Amino acid sequence: MALVAGIDSSTQSCKVVVCDADSGAVVREARAPHPDGTEIHPDEWWSALTDASEGLLDGVAAVAVAGQQHGMVTVDGDGEVVRPALLWNDSRSAAAADDLVTELGGPKAWADVIGSVPVASFTVTKLRWLAEHEPEAAARVAGVMLPHDWLTWRLGGRGEATTDRGDASGTGYWSPPEGAYRTDLLVRAFGREIDVPRVAGPAEVVGRTPSGALIAPGTGDNMGAALGLGLRAGDAALSLGTSGTVFAVNDQATRDHSGTVAGFADATGRFLPLACTLNAARVLTATAAMLGVDLAELDTLAMAAEPGAEGVVLLPYLDGERTPVLPDAAGSLHGLRRSNMRPENIARAAVEGMLCGLADGMTALTDTGVPVRRVLLLGGGARSAAVRAIAPTILDAPVVAPPAAEYVAIGAARQAAWALAGSEEPPVWDTAEAGPAAEPAVVPEVRERYASVRRAAHGV
Ligand SMILES: Nc1ncnc2c1ncn2[C@@H]1O[C@H](COP(=O)(O)OP(=O)(O)O)[C@@H](O)[C@H]1O
Ligand SMILES: O=C(CO)[C@@H](O)[C@H](O)COP(=O)(O)O
DSSP, X not given: OOEEEEEEEXXXXXXXXXXXXXXXXXXXXXXXXXXXXXXXXXXXXXXXXXXXXXXXXXXXXXXXXEEOSSOBEEEOTTXXXXXXXXXXXXXXXXXXXHHHHHHHTSHHHHHHHHSSOOOTTSHHHHHHHHHHXXXXXXXXXXXXXXXXXXXXXXXXXXXXXXXXXXXHTTSSSEETTTTEEXXXXXXXXXXXXXXXXXXXXXXOOOEEOTTOOEEOOOEEHHHHHHHHHTOOTTEEEEEESSSEEEEOOBSSOOOOTXXXXXXXXXXXXXXXXXXXXXXXXXXXXXXXXHHTOXXXXXXXXXXXXXXXXXGOEEEOOBTBBTTTTBTTOOOXXXXXOTTTOOHHHHHHHHXXXXXXXXXXXXXXXXXXXXXXXXXXXXXXXXXXXXXXXXXXXXXXXXXXXXXXXXXXXXXHHHHHHHHHHTOSSOOOOOTTOOOOOBOOOOOHHHHHHHHHHHHHHHOO
């Protein structure tokens, strides 16, 4: 039995799974935490990866890394890290994003060229911020990589730097419709040309680990999840990790001029239109902490309240927000009265608020012409019984919760198995076989009230 490994280096932790290359069955797995913060030295990711994979990779024939998207890793001419990486959820480059959008002629101009309208998450805006705010560090930069690029490069002994089209599509200087770097946009942002990783083919072998395992190109974490779930036409994944994402695999490139849907590429040669919120599973942990309960008790409270939480609405912009673009917003509770100010309603409002933002993302996705006939829940937040119970009251499509598993890491392992097999298509794995879907039981007033509170509070 050949074994392959997949690594998910995400915002809060590094997860490693080892799978049977033929069936995808998970043979063993481990994880290690990442430090909190929106600015992290990449050595922290390496150390978590090393800790999590300790003793796990023996006998593994191929490996791939899927990583949190967009993070800016800058290296000097010797390959040394210039400054800690700015992560996807670091909003300091919001003004740089506005400037870049205006300079190119507005949101449509960006969407037409790269399929997305850059916001502070995108690497291109972080490069502009660095050039403007830290000119001495910027002067030492010889190259820029994404988190998964840098880890893949380290695994391979710091040889050639590579990336894949999925993760490259979140930089803002690689165009999914054109399938090529737009060096002009990188130079526009940073002021000069710097090295970028070569974009490898979806199942190319890009190196070997010191123990001889093949290294596949890896990808962004959402693209990894799409591979791990085996997303098909009509499926939308709704991931509740640190970020909330809703995405689908599509044959055509997406260009959403409103910017709500990012027109990313996937890890197989197709496309991955995606909407992303900055506040997802941590809305639940923060609400549980505020109420002084654990996550299971939060579930019980939320499920004891009526849909709509008797009028209580949480706008969950605890870390600012990306969709809608409100980088400086704070969260807010609305509709409190003496009669409804109960923990049950606050818990329910947290789950509903988190899901309403993603329901809006799903509507934007279908508005671009992507069909959604089924929603698959994944990520840490999908382990919540309340989320699984409440999702059908908010999302206008049948909802399924595949068995709880690390689908990003499994997707990376599937890519590794693909590179190992050298086949045209990825191996067929049925790791995400889900039970019956919960039919939608939408309570329209919940989203309507959420939207009217959001408009009143933020004008969007
Ligand atoms: N049963 C649960 N209910 C609610 N949230 C959960 C549950 N289990 C895990 N989480 C949350 O999921 C998050 C981690 O999810 P994960 O998808 O691994 O995130 P990331 O990939 O961004 O690091 C944490 O914030 C954790 O508190
Ligand atoms: O920025 C995005 C998508 O565009 C995020 O989805 C990141 O890729 C982080 O993922 P998680 O750590 O939340 O899984």
